[in-house]
Amino acid sequence: MMEMEQNERPFDSSPSLRKFQNIPITPPTPPSWTASPASSSSAAPLSIHRLRFRPSDALTDALLRRLRLHPTAALSFFTLAASGQQHPHYRPHATSFCLLLHILARAKLFPETRSILHQLLSLHCTNNFKTFAVCNAVVSAYREFGFSPTAFDMLLKAFSERGMTRHALHVFDEMSKLARTPSLRSCNSLLAKLVRSGEGDAALMVFEQVLKMGIVPDVYMISIVVNAHCREGSVECAERFVEKMEGMGFEVNVVVYNALVGGYVCKGGVDGAERVLSLMSGRGVERNVVTWTLLMKCYCRQGRVDEAERLLRRMKEDEGVVVDDRVYGVLVNGYCQVGRMDDAVRIRDEMARVGLRVNVFVCNALVNGYCKQGWVGKAEEVLREMVDWNVRPDCYSYNTLLDGYCREGRMAESFMLCEEMIREGIDPSVVTYNMVLKGLVDVGSYGDALSLWHLMVQRGVVPNEVSYCTLLDCLFKMGDSDRAMKLWKEILGRGFSKSNVAFNTMIGGLCKMGKVVEAQTVFDRMKELGCSPDEITYRTLSDGYCKIGCVVEAFRIKDMMERQTISPSIEMYNSLINGLFKSRKSSDVANLLVEMKRRALSPNAVTFGTLISGWCNEEKLDKALTLYFEMIERGFSPNSVICSKIVISLYKNDRINEATVILDKMVDFDLLTVHKCSDKSVKNDFISLEAQRIADSLDKSDICNSLPNNIVYNIAIYGLCKSGKIDEARSVLSILLSRGFLPDNFTYGALIHACSAAGDVGGAFNLRDEMVERGLIPNITTYNALINGLCKVGNMDRAQRLFHKLPQKGLVPNVVTYNILITGYCRIGDLNEASKLREKMIEGGIS
Structure with a gap:
């Protein structure tokens, strides 16, 4: 009795087991099974249910061993012991489950065996330690009873189906040691799960063992192995494997070839996919709709959507393939990925016309496509239309x-x-x-x-990892480094010690707060934990050193990165250039630019901006201006930050005329930018923050005392207009007017353009009238902005009338004027009028 009480006590007191007390063990229905010689009599279960005893693990195991040849009696006794009737807190331990598992498997009571196996996994496989203990208990029971290995096979399959691949491999290895062969079905289940979980190498090793065990692979297994090779990035090996299987006389059908085509699709190899299709044709393997769909997906992934649509026509007309909704879905998604939304909608409508149901995949592709283009309103329309298509989002x-x-x-x-x-x-x-x-x-x-x-x-x-990294970024932006450090410890404790994203977020946050020493410590810890830094990691830490003027350390990080065969990006070079200027080592900038050229890295807008700002700070304005015009020649539009930096520097050095020219041109560049960029870029939060920063910094800086106020205020108003804060800009203007500020063409040009771009055409014309009342004469840039606003709201008649009035105002339309009108007519589908304007522009020698 004392021994039984000791057996009970650990269960009652253990917190790890207490949570299972309320989980009912569903006893399998005792079978009415009397034909087997293993059963002594049909009355045995009834007599067992009348027993009264105090169950314990030792008693349960002992009786199961005695009843190992009597499966019905063993199951009835186990059910009674586990039911709680004899003792409310008793639950059989893992060994009891494993003994019964073998007893039932030997008797071929497979439904009952599966039920007991399910309970065993649910109750006793709650962590790695317990699961491996269960595996060892199954092995021990097998060695003790010497029964058939069916229980092993069922456990192997159960682990595989649950995604517990480590434990499934352990069972597979144990079966091999015991010279027992798993079933083909269980091997397929294990192989498939290994491939799906990204363990292709392990799958290939298991396949080698399967062949050594004498198991003959079927078509399904061959296709799984092909997928394993493809997932490991070796499609060529997969193709050689298929040839080998065919040479050995194994059946290779369309399923296997489709797996091979799928491998080339993932790799983006259209040529390889087309070669496999030719191979299928030559070997008499009929290509099905899956084959063609995979090839179409390959075309779409490479952006070759027109070829994908031609393939659709070929499938319908030449190949006699019944095209289903999945085929159309692939093409719709392909068009969405390359931003051709009109074509995507056209294919969706065709799909509906031929009687196919528009499914959730097609609708989701359209929603995603519109969102990627920044047309969220259109995406919302698709979501609402899904009800009309009888599709539930x-x-x-x-x-x-x-x-x-x-x-x-x-x-x-x-x-x-x-x-x-x-x-x-x-x-x-x-x-x-x-x-x-x-x-x-x-x-x-x-x-x-x-x-x-x-x-x-x-x-x-x-x-998940993304959640933690977002919260970490939030804490750093709040300036709360203490809470960020506490969260960082939790992140590592949660098992994200191999996450580059987490380390990069942490290092980036510390660097932005100027805590580069702490960032270096995190970087060192990253390597200690076996997480390899990537280009972003090195660049972020290098940038941190540049920002505090430690450019020597920044170059040390760059050298360390290059030793790891990681090439610096243009972003890293931009940061290093900035670091050199901050450290008063501008003489080394030329060497860095030569190195960039040697690596075939072209300067981007940030490179030019950094160089211009650097040379302006050193008062080498000729170099800054040379770069400014080179930037324009290369197709980059100088933003408000670059222009204001040059203007301020020029005014500071009494180069008033040059400063005025650049300030006046800022509106022109802005107008051209609107036509080249999407609405999304105009609304970018970064521009908003930069504009606010410019206004704030100009108001607080000493330059404000040395420059004319109208220059400073014009730059601030322009920045607000650029960021879409038109109301704020007009409020600032109103305050400044009360303080004696005299607005000029630049002031009104910025405001008029902003109102027009926002669709407030009435406000734009009111500003034009106010401008004229103040004795200012609007120039072509101003009227271009007004015409652009009219075109945006679809008022093409008024835009055309204003265009024809320009000569009366002494103004000549330029290329921007024509482009605005042509774009407006194209937008409303009036290609005839657009062509006329284009011909008129060419005739006038405007290009």
């Missing part, structure tokens, strides 16, 4: 639109969409929370972001 539909809202900073709409999502019975996933969390951080709503984090945790949503 899924989590991906909502998450994609949600991401579009968050990227544009439209957080109110984001929350409304989340509420709608919940009303529709779709629970927000960790991906949903991550998007909203990032959106709040991007718009600076840090308090709301922290509240959302706590809500997410309270609702039982487990944060």
Whole structure:
């Protein structure tokens, strides 16, 4: 009795087991099975149920051993012991389950065996240690009983299906040691799960063992091995493997060849995929709709969507393939990926016309495509139209639109969409929370972001790597490095010690706060933990050193990176150039530019901006101006930061005329930029922050005392207009007017252009009238902005009338004027009028 009490005590007191007390063990229905010689009598189970005893692990194991040849009696006794009737707190331990597993498997009571196996895995395989203990208990029971290895095979398959590949491999190895052969089905299950979980190498090694065991592979196994080779990036090996299997006389059908085509699709090898199709044709293997769909997907992934559509026509007309909704879905998605939304909608409509149901994949592709183009309104329309198509939006539909809202900073709409999502019975996933969390951080709503984090945790949503990194970024942007360090320890404790994203976020946050020494410590810890730094890691740390003027350390990091055969990016060179200027080592800039050229890295807009700013600070304005005009020649548009830097430097050095020319040209560059960029770039938060920073820095700096006020204020107003803060710009202008500020053409040009770009044409014309009342004469740049506004709102008649009035005002339309009108007519589909304007422009020698 004392021994039984000791057996019970650990269960009652162990916190790790107590949580299972309320989980009922569903006893399998005792079979009415009397024909087997292993069963002594049908009355045995009934007599067992009348027993009264105090169960223990020792008693249960002993009786199961005695009843090993009597499966019905063994099952009935186990059921009674586990039911809680004899003792409410008793649950059999893993060994008892393993003994019964072998007893039932030997008797071929497979439904009952599977039920016991399910309970064993649920109750006793809750962590790695316990799971390996169960594996060893199954081996011990087998050695003791000497029964058939069926229980091993069932355990192998169960582990594989649950994705417990480590434990499945352990069972596979144990079977090999015991000279027992797993079934073909179990081997296929293990191989398939290994490939799906990214363990292709392990799958190939298991396959070698399978062949040594004498197991003859079927078509399914061969296709799994082909996938394993492809997942490991060796499609050529997969192709050689198929040839080898064919040479050995194994059946290789369309399924195997499709797996091979799929490998080339993932690799982006259209030529290889087409070669496999030719091979199939030569060997008499009929290509099915899956084969053609895979080839179409390959074309789409390479952006060759026109060829993909030609393939669709060929499938329908020449190959006699029944084209299904998946084929159309691939093509719709292909057009969406390259931004050809009109074509995507055309294919969707064709799909509906031929009687195919527009499915959720097609709708999601359209939502994603519109969001990528920055046309969130169109994406929302698709989501609403899904009801008309009798398609229910899924989590991906909502998450994609949600991401579009968050990227544009439209957080109110984001929350409304989340509420709608919940009303529709779709629970927000960790991906949903991550998007909203990032959106709040991007718009600076840090308090709301922290509240959302706590809500997410309270609702039982487990944060992932992205969640933690977003919160870490939030804390750094709040300037709370102490809480960031606490969170960092939690991140490492959660098992993200091999995450480059986590380390890069941490290093970047510390560097932005000027804590480069701490960032270096994290970098060293990263290498100690076996996480290899990538280009972003090295660049971030190098940039941190540049920002505090330690350019020697920055170059040390660069050298370390190059020893790891990682080439510096243009972003790293930009940072190093900035570091050299900050450290008063501008003489070394030329060497860095030569090195960039040797590496075939071309300067980008940031490179030019950094160089111009650097030379302006050193008062080498001729170099700055040379770079300014070179930048324009290379097709880059100088932004407000670059222009204001040059203007301020020129005024400071009494080069008034040059400064005025550049200031006047800023509007022209801006207008051209609008036609070359999407709405998304105009609304970019970065521009907004930069504009505000310019205004603030000019107001506070000493330059304000040495430069004419109108220059400083014009730059501030321009910055606000550029960021879309038109109301703020007009408010600033109103205040400045009360202080004696005299606005000029540049002032009104910036405001008129901003109103027109925002669709406020009435406001733009009012500003034009106000400008004229002040005795200022609008130039062609001003009228271009007005015409652009009219075109944007679709008022082409008024735009055309204003265009014809330009000569009366003493103005000659330029290339920008014509391009605005041509674009406007194209937008409304009037290609005839657009062609006339183009011909008129050519005749006038305007290009």
